[in-house]
Amino acid sequence: MREAAPLLRAEGLVRRYAMRRGAFGRSVEVRAVAGVSLTVERGRTLGLVGESGCGKSTTGRLVLGMEAPDAGSVAFEGKPLPSPGSAAWRAQRARMQMVFQDPLGALDRRLPVGAQIAEPLEIHGIGGKAERAARVEALLGAVGLRADQAMRYPHELSGGQRQRAVLARALATEPALLVCDEPISALDVSIQAQVMNLLVDLQAQFGMGVLFVSHDLRAVRQVSHRVAVMYLGQIVEEGEPDAVLHDPAHPYSRALVSAIPHPGRAGQRMVLQGDPPNPADRPSGCAFHPRCPVASALCAREAPVLKPRPDGRLVACHVAQGEAAPGQGILAKAA
Amino acid sequence: MPAGVVTGAPLVAIRGLRVAFDGQPALRGIDLDVAPGEAVGLVGESGCGKSVTWLAALGLLPARAAIAGQVRLGETELLGAPATTLEKVRGGRVAMIFQDPASSLNPVHRIGRQITEALALHRGITGGAARSEARRLLDQVGIPDAGRRLDAYPHELSGGQNQRVMIAIALAGRPELLVADEPTTALDVTIQAQILALLQQLRRETGMALVLISHDLGVVAETCERVCVMYAGRIVEEAPTARLFAAPAHPYTRGLLGALPPMDGPRRRLSAIPGGVPEPWAMPPGCAFAPRCPHRIGPCDGAVPSDAMLATGHRAACIRATVAPLLAEAAE
Numbered sequence: 320m321r322e323a324a325p326l327l328r329a330e331g332l333v334r335r336y337a338m339r340r341g342a343f344g345r346s347v348e349v350r351a352v353a354g355v356s357l358t359v360e361r362g363r364t365l366g367l368v369g370e371s372g373c374g375k376s377t378t379g380r381l382v383l384g385m386e387a388p389d390a391g392s393v394a395f396e397g398k399p400l401p402s403p404g405s406a407a408w409r410a411q412r413a414r415m416q417m418v419f420q421d422p423l424g425a426l427d428r429r430l431p432v433g434a435q436i437a438e439p440l441e442i443h444g445i446g447g448k449a450e451r452a453a454r455v456e457a458l459l460g461a462v463g464l465r466a467d468q469a470m471r472y473p474h475e476l477s478g479g480q481r482q483r484a485v486l487a488r489a490l491a492t493e494p495a496l497l498v499c500d501e502p503i504s505a506l507d508v509s510i511q512a513q514v515m516n517l518l519v520d521l522q523a524q525f526g527m528g529v530l531f532v533s534h535d536l537r538a539v540r541q542v543s544h545r546v547a548v549m550y551l552g553q554i555v556e557e558g559e560p561d562a563v564l565h566d567p568a569h570p571y572s573r574a575l576v577s578a579i580p581h582p583g584r585a586g587q588r589m590v591l592q593g594d595p596p597n598p599a600d601r602p603s604g605c606a607f608h609p610r611c612p613v614a615s616a617l618c619a620r621e622a623p624v625l626k627p628r629p630d631g632r633l634v635a636c637h638v639a640q641g642e643a644a645p646g647q648g649i650l651a652k653a654a
Numbered sequence: 655m656p657a658g659v660v661t662g663a664p665l666v667a668i669r670g671l672r673v674a675f676d677g678q679p680a681l682r683g684i685d686l687d688v689a690p691g692e693a694v695g696l697v698g699e700s701g702c703g704k705s706v707t708w709l710a711a712l713g714l715l716p717a718r719a720a721i722a723g724q725v726r727l728g729e730t731e732l733l734g735a736p737a738t739t740l741e742k743v744r745g746g747r748v749a750m751i752f753q754d755p756a757s758s759l760n761p762v763h764r765i766g767r768q769i770t771e772a773l774a775l776h777r778g779i780t781g782g783a784a785r786s787e788a789r790r791l792l793d794q795v796g797i798p799d800a801g802r803r804l805d806a807y808p809h810e811l812s813g814g815q816n817q818r819v820m821i822a823i824a825l826a827g828r829p830e831l832l833v834a835d836e837p838t839t840a841l842d843v844t845i846q847a848q849i850l851a852l853l854q855q856l857r858r859e860t861g862m863a864l865v866l867i868s869h870d871l872g873v874v875a876e877t878c879e880r881v882c883v884m885y886a887g888r889i890v891e892e893a894p895t896a897r898l899f900a901a902p903a904h905p906y907t908r909g910l911l912g913a914l915p916p917m918d919g920p921r922r923r924l925s926a927i928p929g930g931v932p933e934p935w936a937m938p939p940g941c942a943f944a945p946r947c948p949h950r951i952g953p954c955d956g957a958v959p960s961d962a963m964l965a966t967g968h969r970a971a972c973i974r975a976t977v978a979p980l981l982a983e984a985a986e
Contacts, residue, residue, distance in 0.1 A: 328918065370842035370843065370844060370845075371842055446870055477930045479930060480930075502794040505700035507700055507701065507869065507911050507931075508699060508869060508870075508910055508914065509909060509910060509913045509926060509927035510926075510930070511913065512912075512913035512914075512915075512924035512925070512926035512927070513926040513927075513928075515924055515926075516923055516924055519923075534842065534843065536843075536917075537914065537915040537916075537917060538915055540915060540917065540921075541915035541921065541924065553725075561918070564917060564918075565918065575843060575844065576845055577847075578843040578844045578845075578846065578847040579843065579872065579917065580850070580870060580872030580873045580875065580876050581872055581875070581876065581917070588847055588851075589850055590844075590847050590851050591844045591847070591848070594814055594815070594845065595842070595844075
């Protein structure tokens with residue numbers, strides 16, 4: 320029965336922050352994550368894609384229990400996540416690890432990387448001294464670093480090598496789930512390719528489920544088995560990467576796909592008007608309707624629900640679901 | 655020599671530009687022409703010298719930088735020019751915008767004042783005339799409700815809008831050349847699309863030339879007619895944009911293209927370029943790319959390769975570039 324449960328299941332996650340505008344401003348409630356449900360299967364990758372402020376990173380922290388949701392629940396291997404900070408949660412954390420964008424910031428500058436890779440083993444009391452040393456060497460090999468590079472300090476390694484060291488450390492405790500938050504954004508193009516290849520190889524070798532948080536649709540397609548598009552704290556579309564990228568159903572996904580710069584295609588893209596709205600000032604109805612080229616009156620009134628279409632794609636859009644005829648868009652009030 | 659098909663006098667002609675910091679080379683001989691009104695892309699990874707080229711050309715590098723070579727803007731030699739000449743050029747004939755608009759703008763001044771300051775400096779317009787010209791510029795760069803936004807502070811605008819303000823300030827001096835250094839790197843993709851569309855539109859309206867510096871081949875491909883690929887302080891390949899993508903000749907260019915995840919077709923392993931960029935203090939004696947190159951042969955380590963002309967406007971600094979079709983087949 321337990322095997323049937325997905326590796327990770329998040330249900331209706333909500334995370335609110337209080338934000339104060341100016342020194343004397345009233346505190347405003349910001350919903351960074353406004354009802355997100357997602358599933359990560361064993362050995363598979365879910366790509367979570369969206370622009371800054373859409374809540375994708377917060378979602379990553381919520382599923383690891385690094386932050387407590389204001390509503391909703393997270394189940395890991397079929398059991399609810401222990402409350403953050405408890406001993407049970409800390410023990411659980413060996414099974415779920417996180418990789419951040421900036422490897423230099425994630426590493427301790429005063430420790431050789433080998434010692435940092437061994438640290439999770441010490442914290443979780445795994446193995447004796449000799450076993451740990453052997454494990455560190457095996458991990459370095461798995462991520463494509465030489466054994467002698469264990470003695471290097473972070474500043475002595477290149478950006479790509481540092482991210483390899485971070486991955487080795489994350490994998491030390493043989494986690495079943497890896498949450499990667501923009502793991503390649505800070506790297507150069509040729510190094511990004513190295514790290515993406517490595518991530519795919521490591522998944523084949525260790526079989527962990529991955530939540531891959533990124534703004535880069537190309538990267539998400541390269542490493543993911545499913546992709547979820549987020550806008551303003553909600554998932555607006557979810558499906559197979561190629562289905563979503565080649566035939567996006569939600570108008571926001573369409574804009575996102577069309578914004579990818581592409582050699583040889585100029586001047587025929589759908590350029591969205593305006594900036595992403597402030598999460599503190601959430602539009603009524605569908606959050607995307609003020610920027611949506613096909614919004615109709617229904618879209619301004621009623622928030623669409625994320626639900627499957629006949630072809631199995633999950634879409635939260637009245638127009639894509641056939642509940643409203645495509646409109647001409649509803650102009651936002653002048654800012 | 656640049657391979658560009660520049661007919662008539664170039665607007666900017668860079669010859670043999672070299673820059674070193676504390677004896678370590680950052681630029682190792684750049685030759686580049688920019689024709690009036692054209693859009694040229696400079697692509698490369700961090701540290702390749704794409705930004706340093708233009709900082710050196712405009713006299714914006716610190717004093718410890720040792721600079722040699724020539725940078726001519728029309729009839730004016732910019733290298734070693736007196737400060738007064740450079741001050742007239744910067745923001746006047748040549749304007750520059752950077753990656754992070756928030757740190758380029760003064761946070762404690764209203765944006766209207768920052769635009770009128772540039773107008774007074776470069777066009778001698780002041781008072782009400784300056785304010786109405788500033789308003790027109792904000793309109794031109796697509797900021798809604800321009801009249802009211804003149805009194806806004808940078809923190810009241812979004813990143814995309816601040817970049818539009820930076821572009822408005824750049825336009826204030828009616829530049830003949832706009833150098834945009836990673837202008838969309840800090841922005842979201844949908845906002846990036848807006849800014850790139852704006853740069854295209856402004857080029858059509860004003861006839862200014864554009865140099866777009868970017869690490870993103872896609873961004874450059876869409877915006878520029880000609881692309882220069884830089885590696886370790888040199889231009890390793892230059893070609894008209896369509897040709898660069900159809901027939902890349904330098905192994906580094908091909909590596910960059912292969913490292914980009916495709917948008918369709920089966921998932922294949924990315925052809926990542928092994929290793930990393932050489933450090934300035936450990937520059938290989940021959941071709942700087944040789945240690946990472948899949949097609950390296952003995953002579954590659956002998957001397958820095960000179961440019962091979964492959965077609966009109968297409969050059970590559972690779973001794974094997976003339977056998978590029980063979981190499982491309984071998985790579986299949």
